[in-house]
Amino acid sequence: MNAAAPAIVALKGIAAAIIDLDGTMLDTAPDFQVAVNRMRAELDLAPLTQQTIVDFVGKGSENLIRRVLGVDYPAPEVEQRFSAALDSYQSHYAVVNGSYATLYPGVVDGLQAMRDKGLRLACVTNKPLAFAEALLEKTGLRGYFEVVYGGDSFPLKKPDPMPLLAVCADFQLQPAQVVAIGDSSNDAQAARAAGCPVFNVPYGYNHGESIQNVDSDGIVASLLVAAQHISH
Numbered sequence: 001m002n003a004a005a006p007a008i009v010a011l012k013g014i015a016a017a018i019i020d021l022d023g024t025m026l027d028t029a030p031d032f033q034v035a036v037n038r039m040r041a042e043l044d045l046a047p048l049t050q051q052t053i054v055d056f057v058g059k060g061s062e063n064l065i066r067r068v069l070g071v072d073y074p075a076p077e078v079e080q081r082f083s084a085a086l087d088s089y090q091s092h093y094a095v096v097n098g099s100y101a102t103l104y105p106g107v108v109d110g111l112q113a114m115r116d117k118g119l120r121l122a123c124v125t126n127k128p129l130a131f132a133e134a135l136l137e138k139t140g141l142r143g144y145f146e147v148v149y150g151g152d153s154f155p156l157k158k159p160d161p162m163p164l165l166a167v168c169a170d171f172q173l174q175p176a177q178v179v180a181i182g183d184s185s186n187d188a189q190a191a192r193a194a195g196c197p198v199f200n201v202p203y204g205y206n207h208g209e210s211i212q213n214v215d216s217d218g219i220v221a222s223l224l225v226a227a228q229h230i231s232h
């Protein structure tokens with residue numbers, strides 16, 4: 001293990017888990033790539049690589065579109081083109097959503113293990129809620145979750161703690177009883193600010209940065225490994 005990597009803390013007194021979507025349960029990078037590049041083609045812009053695009057994923061659709069326009073345009077022109085580009089992207093993403101995405105290893109087993117331990121489950125993503133709901137249905141994951149919140153469910157999204165605190169309130173649990181699990185510093189910062197324990201997974205998208213440097217209660221190889229480190 002990298003010397004800087006935090007050891008995995010075994011979490012006790014946990015009654016619920018909040019699971020991130022993109023980069024944690026599903027590798028949606030190919031969906032993002034196809035939808036973004038269809039939008040860019042409409043604007044006569046060259047396609048971007050999947051790596052360039054996923055480094056912009058995690059802070060919601062508006063941020064993604066500003067960043068992919070920012071590859072070509074200075075800030076004032078990004079703002080001029082933003083609204084039309086976002087509309088185009090969203091219409092393409094609605095068609096593509098889930099067509100190329102794949103489940104990461106250990107997701108279904110991990111969710112099932114958490115349910116078997118009696119944990120209540122919520123999904124909190126910065127993806128727009130309608131896209132998140134459709135994707136969870138398409139991939140057979142929706143039934144694991146009592147609650148799903150998207151990036152447009154509240155005035156503030158991760159890394160703000162607002163959506164995580166809403167789940168704690170829904171479940172009538174203290175934040176210390178609710179673990180958050182995600183692939184990025186967004187998830188960890190939201191959890192720390194909410195007072196929730198947090199695990200990171202190392203295989204997703206972290207804004208192009210190393211997950212090893214993020215403050216969390218540990219890096220778990222999969223949701224199944226996370227489940228093994230959580231108990232009531």
Ligand SMILES: O=C(O)COP(=O)(O)O
Nearest residue numbers: 022058059060125126127
């Ligand atoms: O920014 C997004 O659309 C995806 O974000 P997520 O990692 O919170 O699911």
Ligand SMILES: [Mg+2]
Nearest residue numbers: 020022023183
């Ligand atoms: Mg994520």
